[in-house]
Amino acid sequence: MRKILLTMLLAICTLGISAQSASKNEATIVNNIQYKSNKDAYVNERCKLDIYYDKKQKDCPVVVWFHGGGLTSGSKQLPSQLMNQGYTIVGVNYRLLPTVTIDQCLDDCAAALAWVFKNIDKYNGSNKKIFVSGHSAGGYITAMLGLDKEWLNRYGVDANDIAGLIPFSGQMISHFAYRKMNGIDNLQPIIDKYAPLFHVRKDAAPLILITGDRNIELFGRYEENAYMWRMMTLVGRPDTKLYEIAGHGHGAMGNPAYHILIQSINKILGKKYEF
Numbered sequence: 644m645r646k647i648l649l650t651m652l653l654a655i656c657t658l659g660i661s662a663q664s665a666s667k668n669e670a671t672i673v674n675n676i677q678y679k680s681n682k683d684a685y686v687n688e689r690c691k692l693d694i695y696y697d698k699k700q701k702d703c704p705v706v707v708w709f710h711g712g713g714l715t716s717g718s719k720q721l722p723s724q725l726m727n728q729g730y731t732i733v734g735v736n737y738r739l740l741p742t743v744t745i746d747q748c749l750d751d752c753a754a755a756l757a758w759v760f761k762n763i764d765k766y767n768g769s770n771k772k773i774f775v776s777g778h779s780a781g782g783y784i785t786a787m788l789g790l791d792k793e794w795l796n797r798y799g800v801d802a803n804d805i806a807g808l809i810p811f812s813g814q815m816i817s818h819f820a821y822r823k824m825n826g827i828d829n830l831q832p833i834i835d836k837y838a839p840l841f842h843v844r845k846d847a848a849p850l851i852l853i854t855g856d857r858n859i860e861l862f863g864r865y866e867e868n869a870y871m872w873r874m875m876t877l878v879g880r881p882d883t884k885l886y887e888i889a890g891h892g893h894g895a896m897g898n899p900a901y902h903i904l905i906q907s908i909n910k911i912l913g914k915k916y917e918f
Contacts, residue, residue, distance in 0.1 A: 756773075
């Protein structure tokens, strides 16, 4: 575990943004690719993704980004903080609770990630270097798809082929929106099959956990992630990391967390990195 000082992060992020601005590429964005379709109008409305990629580069690392919003709101995003880094970026929409069940929501996300594995080479990305990330609800989805192999197995993809899981302030217990739909109070934690903690395993992809300051984070978000870190190390994954961003709450932790994401990708890929 590491507690990161605000001043250091702001300085590093500023340098990173300057370096990004100086880079030259031929980036393009393709919007609203349908990754799942049927006669259901809501499926056709929500099950779409956007892709940012550089026409000049090949075999790029891929970041699949799941948006936040408590599983009940939000829309697909292509984070600007990840642009000009040599990545192919995928922003995913999925159906939302309570209009659909948690199973349908997670199935959408698995279908999107499977689509990326099977098609990202058309957008100069490598399916050997797919990283999954997202903030809040997107962090929860990241952990669920990476740890519970059932979801990707439905689409013929092995979750162990993910290069890295990097959730931002994701729930590691069963998600509060799912609990609410089942009449369970927001402050009543449970761990069932819809909790990433239920699926702790040694052979998962590398897991990098990032949260805001434990004293101002949403509910017990830091503690959930700390428990996940501890359990992963106990089952034999000492490479699991937990970063706590000092002085930043649930929303504000997102911006400095991108630096950790970028450096973690570099480290996993054997490139130069600096935390």
